[in-house]
Amino acid sequence: xxxxxxxxxxxxxxxxxxxxxxELMTRAHGRHLGLVRGGAGSRLKPVLQPGxxxxxxxxxxxxxxxxxxxxxxxxxxxxxxxxxxxxVFGVTHLAALCHLLPERDPHEGVFDALDTMLAELGDPxxxxxxxxxxxxxxxxxxxxxxxxxxxxATGATVDLVYVSPKSGRAVSRAAGEAWRDRLLALPAFxxxxxxxxxxxxxxxxxxxxxxxFLGRHVxxxxxxxxxxxxxxxxxxxxxxxxxxx
Numbered sequence: 001x002x003x004x005x006x007x008x009x010x011x012x013x014x015x016x017x018x019x020x021x022x023e024l025m026t027r028a029h030g031r032h033l034g035l036v037r038g039g040a041g042s043r044l045k046p047v048l049q050p051g052x053x054x055x056x057x058x059x060x061x062x063x064x065x066x067x068x069x070x071x072x073x074x075x076x077x078x079x080x081x082x083x084x085x086x087x088v089f090g091v092t093h094l095a096a097l098c099h100l101l102p103e104r105d106p107h108e109g110v111f112d113a114l115d116t117m118l119a120e121l122g123d124p125x126x127x128x129x130x131x132x133x134x135x136x137x138x139x140x141x142x143x144x145x146x147x148x149x150x151x152x153a154t155g156a157t158v159d160l161v162y163v164s165p166k167s168g169r170a171v172s173r174a175a176g177e178a179w180r181d182r183l184l185a186l187p188a189f190x191x192x193x194x195x196x197x198x199x200x201x202x203x204x205x206x207x208x209x210x211x212x213f214l215g216r217h218v219x220x221x222x223x224x225x226x227x228x229x230x231x232x233x234x235x236x237x238x239x240x241x242x243x244x245x
Contacts, residue, residue, distance in 0.1 A: 001067070004057040005029050006074070008114055010095040012048040014040045022048055022069050024056055025098050025114055030105045034058050034069035047071060049078035051091045051118050077118065086236035087121040090131065092229040094118070097138050100218060107141055124240035128203050129189055131233070135210035136190060144168070144217040148191040151175055161186055163209060184209050200238055207234050 007024035010031070015021045020039025024032050034056075038044055047054060053075035060067030081087035094114060101107055113134050120127045139145055145168075150157050152169035153176070162171040162183035170191065176183050186209065187202035188195035198206065211226065219226050 001061070001063050001065075002057065002059045003029060004055065006111075007032070007054050007056045007071075008111070008118065009048055009050050009052045009054060009078075010098055011050055012036070012039060016040075020044075020048060021066075022056075022071070023095075023099075024054070024069070025111055026056065027108055027111045028106055029058070030107055031098055031101050031103050032058065033103065034060075034067045036069045036071060044071070046079075047073040047076065049076075050095050051078040051081055051121075052076050053115070053118075081121060084122070084124075084236075084240070086124050086127070086233060086240050089229050089233035089236050090121055090127060091118070093227065093233045094131070094134070096227045096229060097135065100138065100142065109137065110141060113137060124237045125197065125244070128234075128237040128241070129198065129206075132190060132203065132206040132210055133193075135207075135214060139210070139213055139217065142218060144213060146170075146213065148186065160191055165212060168213060184212060200241055203237070203241075204234075 005026040005028050007026040010023040010025055012020045012022045018038055018040050020036045022034055022036045022039060026032050036044060039048055052073060054071045055074050056069050056071045058067050058069055081091055094117060117127055117130045117134060120130060136146060147169045151160060151172040152164055152167055154172060156172045159173045160170040161173045162176040163186045164171055165184055170186060171183055185205040187198055187205045189198040190206050215226055
């Protein structure tokens with residue numbers, strides 16, 4: 001078995017004295033692991049840093065085997081993330097989200113979104129929006145997508161400002177006003193890609209919404225806590241945006 005694909009490094013761990021187990025998010029082959037001979041050495045270690053883009057060839061005798069990667073760096077951008085806290089935590093958070101996907105299950109949309117977010121990590125306001133939307137996308141990929149297109153009570157498609165925590169469906173302002181304390185806020189940027197750039201309060205509401213459903217449907221179901229990198233990323237983005245403002 002052999003294939004070659006573009007991949008983004010999610011992580012690597014040492015295996016023995018000189019080798020490493022590499023985890024990639026690939027465009028056509030999904031989240032995939034493999035052994036890299038010499039991956040712990042000085043030549044390859046900088047290539048195998050989370051966030052870097054590589055061209056990888058995977059080989060194995062049988063498809064179910066771990067197999068071996070040979071990799072070539074394409075965009076070694078990981079070093080540029082070290083100067084900003086939101087970028088460091090952002091890479092860690094994004095890798096943890098991708099780790100939720102089944103291994104070897106293709107998700108080209110996830111790969112493309114991940115590549116875009118990593119390219120925008122230098123801009124905290126832009127990447128915060130992209131990450132919140134990515135969390136929605138990941139919920140859908142895992143089978144827990146939210147319906148933000150129409151009001152669950154009336155069918156209205158305008159002035160959708162709430163989400164039901166029970167159904168995951170949008171609720172209009174008029175239909176939900178009496179129960180607003182029981183509903184989650186739906187900031188415009190999550191439902192409409194053409195919406196104006198969100199304020200920090202709207203970003204916080206967006207992450208509260210996605211975090212609620214990630215916790216309920218994904219992490220709690222697995223008996224896991226939401227990784228701390230998520231909260232650190234949100235806090236770092238908020239600080240960075242406040243400095244710019």
